[in-house]
Amino acid sequence: MNIKEAADRLGISARAIRFYEEKGLISPVKQTSNGYRTYTENDIWRLQTIAALREIGMSLQDITQALGEIDQGNQQRLEEYLELQQAVMYAQWVELKRMLDTTQRMIDLNRQDGPLDVSHLHDLADSARRLREARQNWHDRWNYDMQAAIHDQRVQAANGRVPGSHAYKVTSDTGSEIMRATDTEELDQEGEGKTAAHRTNGDTTYPEPSGSRLVELEVGASVGTGTGAGLFNMYENYDEALDQTANWISPVPGEIGLDIGTGTGNLAGKLLERGAAMTAIDQSREMLRTCRTKYPEMHMKLGNFLALPFTDHSFDFVVSSFAFHHLSPDQQQLALQEMQRVLTPRGRICLTDLMFANATARQAYIRQAEATGHAEPLQTIRERHFPLLDGLCGWLEQQGYVTKHVRHNELLHTLLAVPLR
Structure with missing residues (x-):
């Protein structure tokens, strides 16, 4: 079918179809005799998919990636794009609900007996703005996508359960090595994971050697240094x-x-x-x-x-x-x-x-x-x-x-x- 027939069938404009073609989302075959585009059933299906994804507010960049996953038969990746878009819409919905609530509170203030103290409206607006910015300003500064592959190892290492050849090293404040273990047996000689570092296991506390600190976990556990209160360990216990x-x-x-x-x-x-x-x-x-x-x-x-x-x-x-x-x-x-x-x-x-x-x-x-x-x-x-x-x-x-x-x-x-x- 030609572009007008395709547009009529889909209920969208021919201009929109040309725009999607310019962006590389579809590639209809051109007739050799006159250069007119011919739209196949596969092109119609693809245009329907694009229209559906646009309907839920997905960006053209995300649609391009989503179509690539569809072409490769990767349903899981497509689902991730859809869920991401759903999360965006929920964020907009939650923000709209908050705005409705703030508006209703302003209406309630206006209905109170006596003159309206406009400063109360200003306070409500400032509070709403602060919370909106708080919702919008969060970002993953720690790049957990990169940490996913070793997260469980980090947790194990931080609790003294380091498998295989991952090293656990404790050094003194002068830099001399006190203990280095390269397998689970060396770390866990007494059954419950007793190590040179301070740990609590049940009712038993294992003290850290005087003047020492945990300085390296080669699997990348998130740890700090010792203070007077003991070893700082993100995943202790x-x-x-x-x-x-x-x-x-x-x-x-x-x-x-x-x-x-x-x-x-x-x-x-x-x-x-x-x-x-x-x-x-x-x-x-x-x-x-x-x-x-x-x-x-x-x-x-x-x-x-x-x-x-x-x-x-x-x-x-x-x-x-x-x-x-x-x-x-x-x-x-x-x-x-x-x-x-x-x-x-x-x-x-x-x-x-x-x-x-x-x-x-x-x-x-x-x-x-x-x-x-x-x-x-x-x-x-x-x-x-x-x-x-x-x-x-x-x-x-x-x-x-x-x-x-x-x-x-x-x-x-x-x-x-x-x-x-």
Whole structure:
């Protein structure tokens, strides 16, 4: 068929078809006799696909990539593009809902008896602007796509379970080597992973050699240096904390759960094993691919804390581990609101993360790190936003939850919030 017939059949303009051709999205055959384009059924199918993707707001660049995945029969990659677009639309929807709420609050203020204090409207507008910017300004400064392949090894290494030839090295402050282990047996000679570095395992504490620090984990574990309070280790007590989270959630078989910032799915996997129907969400495609390899039966989606790509009241519980601290304080508030939105009225929240008990504890930790001259913990605190536990509990309790928490080490806590019946 010619371009007019194709346009009439599809319900789009001939100009739009020419535009898609100029962008390289379609390549109709030209007749040798007169140079007119001839559109085959395959061209019509492709144009229908382009129109469908444009209908959901996908950019031409993303459509080009999506069509390439379709041509190669890569359904998984196509799904990722669709989910990414869905996440964008949910973010717009969440922002629109917030704007509607702010407008209604302004209307309510205007209806109050007495003269309107316009400063209240200004305050509402400033608050709305700040939260909008907080939602828009988050980005992955740590490049978790690049870290996905070694994430589980990092966690194992940080807990003294380094497989194979990955090295774990502890040196003294003078630089002399105290211990170097190159296989699991050397690291785990006494059954539970006792190493030269400070670790807590159950009720037993293994002290770090005086004046030493952990300076290298060749699998790339995220660690800091020792302070007076002990070794700073992002993933210390990792398994203990995940088990605590799973125990406190204690899902009834068939309950629907959401793990936000799932990474490679270690926490979601524990809940899946207990009979929950788990959905895992992460902003990293590569993390989700690793998670899918480990747990093919789990439902996974691209997305983040600030605009969860789900309808209201979709889940019986929400969990997150070692991810919440990537958000700024304003973003953490938005994330809590989003968790509350997607939960059923009786839905519960469990967060496991590095937190300070309160502002006083945070200042004491910083002063101690400064006094000992350890720069890495200070840099980590500046790069990440470890929340204040008392602040989280206070906000959740104001929203009608009862809370409890447990401390796994100096910074790592698990917090459970259950709505009042």
